[in-house]
Amino acid sequence: MKETATFYHAGCPVCIEAERQVAAALDPQRFDVQVVHLGEQRGLLAQARAAGVKSVPALVLGGLPFHINHGADLSALG
Amino acid sequence: MKETATFYHAGCPVCIEAERQVAAALDPQRFDVQVVHLGEQRGLLAQARAAGVKSVPALVLGGLPFHINHGADLSALG
Numbered sequence: 001m002k003e004t005a006t007f008y009h010a011g012c013p014v015c016i017e018a019e020r021q022v023a024a025a026l027d028p029q030r031f032d033v034q035v036v037h038l039g040e041q042r043g044l045l046a047q048a049r050a051a052g053v054k055s056v057p058a059l060v061l062g063g064l065p066f067h068i069n070h071g072a073d074l075s076a077l078g
Numbered sequence: 079m080k081e082t083a084t085f086y087h088a089g090c091p092v093c094i095e096a097e098r099q100v101a102a103a104l105d106p107q108r109f110d111v112q113v114v115h116l117g118e119q120r121g122l123l124a125q126a127r128a129a130g131v132k133s134v135p136a137l138v139l140g141g142l143p144f145h146i147n148h149g150a151d152l153s154a155l156g
Contacts, residue, residue, distance in 0.1 A: 022137065025109060031103060061099045066147055068146055
């Protein structure tokens with residue numbers, strides 16, 4: 001069974017670059033990558049915060065938050 | 079031909095977590111992942127800087143630097 005990797009972003013240029021390069025580079029044999037745009041899916045902000053996400057873009061892998069460069073703080077999104 | 083992805087780290091706990099989770103999650107069909115310990119391979123600091131790496135852990139993918147969380151500034155390494 002594949003592991004879910006969640007990529008949180010907010011549509012910013014830094015986010016798009018990270019999605020195209022890092023999220024897209026994950027092994028599709030092992031991971032289902034879910035992409036969440038927190039600017040459009042604000043209902044998932046609490047889920048992101050619960051996973052330890054403090055800024056976007058971020059990838060949650062194995063239950064751990066990995067912030068990739070810095071686009072925007074989560075506090076700027078709501 | 080596979081693309082080279084370079085993971086720069088300095089042996090710190092944040093680095094090790096990123097290596098185990100993110101660098102290890104890359105698609106082995108598409109990427110050759112090189113792991114560089116900048117504390118032990120200081121001769122590669124210039125190469126890391128040239129790629130835009132400012133802190134470790136960082137992954138250079140597609141010629142772009144992706145800083146993953148924050149372990150140490152490159153300036154602390156030499």
